Amino acid sequence: MALERWFRRKRPTRGDDDASPKGLWLKCSGCHAQIYRKDLIANLFVCPECAHHERMPVEARVAMLSDEGTFERWSGRVAPTDALGFVDTEPYVERLEAVQKKSERLDAVVTGAAELDGVPVALAVMDFGFLGGSMGSVVGEEIARVAERAADEARPLISVAASGGARMQEGALSLMQMAKTTVALEALAQRRLPYISVLTDPTTGGVTASFATLGDMVIAEPGALICFAGPRVIQQTIKQDLPEGFQRSEFLLSKGMLDDVVPRAALKARLATLVRLLRAGLDGEPGDGAAPPVPLAREVSLAGAGGAGSGLGSVRGGVRVDADEAARALDAIGAGADDVDGGQGSGDERDDDGNVGEESRSRATSV
Amino acid sequence: MPLPFEKPMDELEARIRDMRAYAEDQHVDLSSEIVALERRLESLTRDTFTNLSRWQRVQVARAPGRPTALDYLGSVVEGFTELHGDRALGDDPALVAGVAKLGEIGVVVLAQQKGRDTKENIHRNFGMAHPSGYRKALRMFDLADKFKLPVLSLVDTPGAYPGIAAEEQGQAWVIAACIQRMSRLRVPAVSVIIGEGGSGGALALAVANRVLILEHAIYSVISPESCAAIRWRDAAEAPSAAEALKLTAEDLLEQGVVDAIVEEPVGGAHKDPAGAIEAVRQAVEAEIEELRRVPSDELARERRERFRRMGRFLEAN
Ligand SMILES: [Zn+2]
Secondary structure, three states: OHHHHHHHHHHHHHHHHHHOHHHHEEEOOOOOOEEEHHHHHHOOOEOOOOOOEOOOOHHHHHHHHOOOOOOEEOOOOEEEOOOOOOEOOOEHHHHHHHHHHHHOOOOOEEEEEEEEOOEEEEEEEEOOOOHHHOEOHHHHHHHHHHHHHHHHOOOOEEEEEEEOOEOHHHHHHHHHHHHHHHHHOHHHHHOOOOEEEEEEEEEOHHHHOOHHHOOOEEEEOOOOEEOOOOHHHHHHHHOOOOOOOOOEHHHHHHOOOOOEEOOHHHHHHHHHHHHHHHOOOOOOOOOOOOOOOOOOOOOOOOOOOOOOOOOHHHOOOOOOOOOOHHHOOHHHHHHOHHHOOOOOOHHHHHHHOOOOOOOOOOOOEEO | OOOHHHHHHHHHHHHHHHHHHHHHHHOOOOHHHHHHHHHHHHHHHHHHHHOOOHHHHHHHHOOOOOOOHHHHHHHHOEEEEEOOOOOOOOOOOOEEEEEEEEOOEEEEEEEEOOOOOHHHHHHOHHHOOOHHHHHHHHHHHHHHHHOOOOEEEEEEEOOOOOOHHHHHOOHHHHHHHHHHHHHOOOOOEEEEEEEEEEHHHHHOOOOOOEEEEEOOOEEEOOOHHHHHHHHHOOHHHHHHHHHHHOOEHHHHHHHOOOOEEEOOOOOOOOOOHHHHHHHHHHHHHHHHHHHOOOOHHHHHHHHHHHHHOOOOEEEOO
């Protein structure tokens, strides 16, 4: 069922992209200007006309932040399971299967090692296109693991959030990921390794209220929706109009909640500068034995997850991420750039956002 | 007002009352009839409450007359002394903080307080804290560590308040900070979910060494109503959402989210507040008694590990 729906939705778009010259053009969701697809991609998915920052595919983000050929993927060893047997209008397993096929990812985050302007770092990049970037057990586990491995390898961590919040199909277990990711960050803190959090459009709910705002520095992209409760929920609660620019990056900067708002084109350089600076204190480079490492527990609970024998092979759909994600550079993304509209029309976005507070925001659409 | 499924019990109770009044009035001995009716009432109550749907459990968790956090504080601890204010913006009545004695031990207490009537509900914002409340909690965690006072938190909130000021003042930021600060406590921390454990606003006070839950309390990532509105696009599907979310005490124990269930008196805490309060007192005392012997480093490490383990997934071989 899920697959049929997916194909019904996707095929015409794909067809347009391949066959019709119309697919070469995109409409900016900020100024509605028609932009040549390749120009948008070359401009890091920022509108050349109005500087509106479109949501960016994960591969493009990884490519943008990693020095060429340096990204080594760590994520992809854990896969989601339907612990609660959650069914709404469609079973959670079917939704998962469909989005795994579409995204060629097991869940909504990609992590790995990279060099950022020559500095070895660990990266965690969330995928809003995967069930609204919602955080369930797997996203929580990947974030925890990347923090711990970064600490082991003395790498600063940079996370790029894009999430509708906790994944409600995993119930209280998804709520617990807020605490899990938070305690895992201790590994970095104990070694005094920098953790910089980048908030992109949208970052909401349980992700905002956990690891994403616990960076030593918290930076946002321009115009991003960043909130705990989404605008729709607040409007329903207070029954008044919301102030102009409410819950957007610039608004939050003025309220003192962010260290800075940095345009995408300047992000990599800014991150490199900050990481270098944080490592240039009086003690020299932390993580190189300056602070005694305190070991943290690493056991993984697989109780109820199908037992020790269940590997990825038992995942329905059996989708695997390509081993070499580094190869997916901007050009490659460009070829399949319906990620820009991501099959996430505003109607479905609400369906996929996985959380309370998510508003549906128009995105660049093929014209 | 009884909950919908309490009506038969309510009617039986009324009959027992009438019979008693009649017996007294007319000086007749109806004691054997009354005892029989009371037995019937108890077995009916027991049957009803062991077979409640998850949605009905949600209704019990929110039942009017269910003891609130301050009701517990009157008996679970002695000499509760409230400490006000976050030292920055104000004092949030939805999140009550203070110090007290638990047996012979001094403790820091954090309590999410719903109202017992409309007036108090408005004053307490229905137990939905603003950032100021969570900032007050942060201050209390520091106090607890400095003076080695174990932390007891009573969780009962529909969620952190979703409003303009709350967002401007960093609701997400302070919840994250509370989770982090509480996880770092070097003293024992015990949380009891006494009614509604609503999402991040509840978790912010429940990063404890032991998380207990009352038999008819709930703990969920989202309210059944909001879940229904998003996933079914129909808030009337809340009963289906409650089923799907697996948010009862037994569900949470099975998921490893809570450590133990505190049994409520037959018919729920709202039928016998004193009984429920005493059950919580005993459970909390036992947990603190056990945890007080654990060294500080160990407490922090165990608490971190408790939450690090949370979740279910498949692992590649
Ligand atoms: Zn534009």
